[in-house]
Amino acid sequence: MTELKLAASMSRLGTESAFVVLARAAELAAQGRDIINLGIGQPDFATPDHVVEAAVRALRDGAHGYTPANGTPDLRAAVAADLHRRHGTQVNPDHVVIVPGGKPTMFFAITMFGEAGAEIIYPDPGFPIYESLIRYSGATPVAMALREENGFGFSADEVLAQITPRTRLIIINSPANPTGGVTPKAEIDRLVAGLAAHPQVAILSDEIYSTMLYGGRSHTSLLSYPEIRDRLIVLDGWSKRYAMTGWRLGFAVWPEGLVDHATRLCVNDHSCVNAATQAAGIAALEGPQTAVEDMNAAFDARRQVIVDGLNAIPGVSCIDPGGAFYAFANISGTGLRAMEAQTLLLEHAGVATVAGTSFGAMGEGYLRLSYANSEDNIRAALQRITEVLEDRT
Numbered sequence: 314m315t316e317l318k319l320a321a322s323m324s325r326l327g328t329e330s331a332f333v334v335l336a337r338a339a340e341l342a343a344q345g346r347d348i349i350n351l352g353i354g355q356p357d358f359a360t361p362d363h364v365v366e367a368a369v370r371a372l373r374d375g376a377h378g379y380t381p382a383n384g385t386p387d388l389r390a391a392v393a394a395d396l397h398r399r400h401g402t403q404v405n406p407d408h409v410v411i412v413p414g415g416k417p418t419m420f421f422a423i424t425m426f427g428e429a430g431a432e433i434i435y436p437d438p439g440f441p442i443y444e445s446l447i448r449y450s451g452a453t454p455v456a457m458a459l460r461e462e463n464g465f466g467f468s469a470d471e472v473l474a475q476i477t478p479r480t481r482l483i484i485i486n487s488p489a490n491p492t493g494g495v496t497p498k499a500e501i502d503r504l505v506a507g508l509a510a511h512p513q514v515a516i517l518s519d520e521i522y523s524t525m526l527y528g529g530r531s532h533t534s535l536l537s538y539p540e541i542r543d544r545l546i547v548l549d550g551w552s553k554r555y556a557m558t559g560w561r562l563g564f565a566v567w568p569e570g571l572v573d574h575a576t577r578l579c580v581n582d583h584s585c586v587n588a589a590t591q592a593a594g595i596a597a598l599e600g601p602q603t604a605v606e607d608m609n610a611a612f613d614a615r616r617q618v619i620v621d622g623l624n625a626i627p628g629v630s631c632i633d634p635g636g637a638f639y640a641f642a643n644i645s646g647t648g649l650r651a652m653e654a655q656t657l658l659l660e661h662a663g664v665a666t667v668a669g670t671s672f673g674a675m676g677e678g679y680l681r682l683s684y685a686n687s688e689d690n691i692r693a694a695l696q697r698i699t700e701v702l703e704d705r706t
Contacts, residue, residue, distance in 0.1 A: 327445030330671035334655070338665040349694040351682040352665035354490060354639065356556040358611075360593075361604040364555060367596030368589040376588035382579040383572075384411025384564070388591045392564050395598045399523070400534040404566055410575045411564050411586050411594075415521050418548040418565040419484075420446055421578045422517045425571065426481035427452035434475055435484045436467065437673030438491055438641070440519070443484050444673065452481070458675055461632060461643060465494025469503035473511075482515045488522040488532070491672045491681040492641040493634025495526065498533040505538045515544045521563075522637040524554045524605065527613045530635045536566065543568050553637075554605060555597045562590050612638050615684040615691055622695035623682070626702060638685045641669065645678040647702055654680055662697040 334352040342348045383389070389406040396404045412418055419442055427433055427450025435443040437456035447454040457472055459465045467485065476483075485504075487496040508514060518535040526532055535545055550563030567575050579585065616633075619640045623631040628646030644654050651668035658664045658680075669676025684691055 322449050322451070325445075325448040325451075327441060327448070329441050331667050334659065334665050334667055337659060341659070341663070346663055348659075348663050348665060349686065349690050349697070350665045351684070351686060351691070351694055352667050353685075354683050355558040355685060356553065356608060356638070357685050357687070358556040358604070358608050360556050360560070361597070361600070363600045364557070364593045364597045367600075368593040371589040371592035376592060378588065380585045380588050380591060382585050383576045384409065384586060385588070385591050388594050389564075391595045391598045396534075396536065396566070399532075400536050402534065402536045404536065405569075408567050408569060408572055409564055410567055410572065410579065411562070411591060412579065413561040413563070413583055413586050414552065415519070415548055415550050415563045416442060417579075417582065418546065418563060419443065419517070419519070420582075421565075421575050422482065422515070422546050422548075423447055423450050423452070424578065425574060426450075426515055430479060431481045432477060432479040433482045433484065434472060434480060436486050436489065438465075438669055438676035438679070439484075439486060439672055440490050441672055453479075455480070456673060456675065457483075457485075459489070459492060459494060460675075461641075463494075464497075464632065464635065465489060465492035465641065466496035466500060467504075469500045469507060472504060473507040476511050476514060480511070480514050482517060484517045484519065485535075486519040488525060488636025490522070490637055491639050491667065491669070491676070493637045493639045494641075495530050495635035496533075501533050501535070505535075505541055508541060512544075515546065516541060517546045517548065519548045521548060521550055521553055523549060525609060525612065525638060526636045527616055528633065528635060532636075543570065546571070551594055551597055556604075556608065557593070557597070560590050560593060562586060562594050612684065615686070615688055616640070618688055619682060619684045619691050619695070622692065626695070626699050628702065629698075638683055640682045640684060642680045642682060643678060644680055647705075651677055651679060657701060658698060662694075662701040664694045664697050 338348045389409040393404040393406040423446040429451040431452040433447045434455045523532045547566040551557040631642040651670045655668040667681040669679030
């Protein structure tokens with residue numbers, strides 16, 4: 314048998330545990346088990362019809378070839394216009410780079426700044442790919458603690474205190490996965506002000522959930538701060554907002570000095586995003602937003618159901634998630650560790666959740682539950698969780 318020697322960096326590459334849970338849930342379902350999936354983070358709605366039709370029309374009209382590596386000019390202009398409508402900020406379309414989903418932007422930014430001897434600050438609990446790619450790059454990951462008592466928003470003073478001469482990049486995510494936390498504008502103001510003393514530090518702001526906020530909250534985009542625009546990378550896209558996870562379409566706004574580097578990475582990585590999907594992206598941004606509004610209203614109603622239901626379970630508590638479509642439940646009162654609870658609920662209750670430790674060490678004692686599922690299924694899942702936990706006592 315051939316013994317292949319892999320690069321050492323492959324041993325540092327992690328994964329996204331939600332997909333592991335999804336695979337096990339599928340195995341159980343194939344065995345005839347009734348599984349309610351509150352694990353995977355994708356909208357349970359269909360892509361709006363006019364978006365689908367735009368892609369079909371593009372294919373019929375001959376959109377079958379390569380496109381520019383950074384995206385079609387029409388789509389980049391549509392993104393810039395949309396950002397202006399939403400955030401009141403001017404964005405040069407030449408600074409927009411279209412990519413197949415959100416992860417390429419993470420990969421590109423961390424690749425640009427991550428190497429042996431460098432440090433990158435990232436949220437914990439946070440999207441697991443941040444830490445995975447930091448380790449893969451050879452850089453040292455430095456955890457930015459997100460605490461329940463702060464609504465799972467970051468503390469600007471704590472983040473600023475973590476900056477050293479080796480810090481190259483800070484990653485922030487608000488509204489956040491897995492917690493649904495929204496960092497208050499005052500903390501973002503304080504972070505930006507403090508970064509004036511650290512001009513060597515770049516910022517990656519993951520704003521993929523920026524249109525999903527509840528309870529009167531509003532989104533503060535880092536694009537609103539001109540003093541950091543020359544070192545700011547903003548990640549956003551269509552997957553969550555328009556229920557287009559499978560279309561693989563995202564974008565980033567890059568500072569002028571990094572656009573060419575990002576485009577060169579596109580050329581080396583995936584050449585370009587497929588033409589029909591980009592036509593769909595234009596239709597999504599420029600067409601009616603009714604489907605988006607309806608979807609967010611449904612998420613808001615489900616949010617209230619799941620939070621109330623979790624808080625009614627002995628040993629479980631859950632603060633109000635301000636955005637996204639996740640509840641990050643505190644299960645410390647059950648006596649279970651996060652991975653134990655994930656396994657128990659999937660195998661014995663038929664409810665798929667994700668252990669908080671899948672999102673970092675600070676996630677111990679928590680479970681992430683996605684409310685991208687029907688209210689009926691959420692209520693049924695809560696009943697099953699209650700019964701299984703009660704059976705343990």
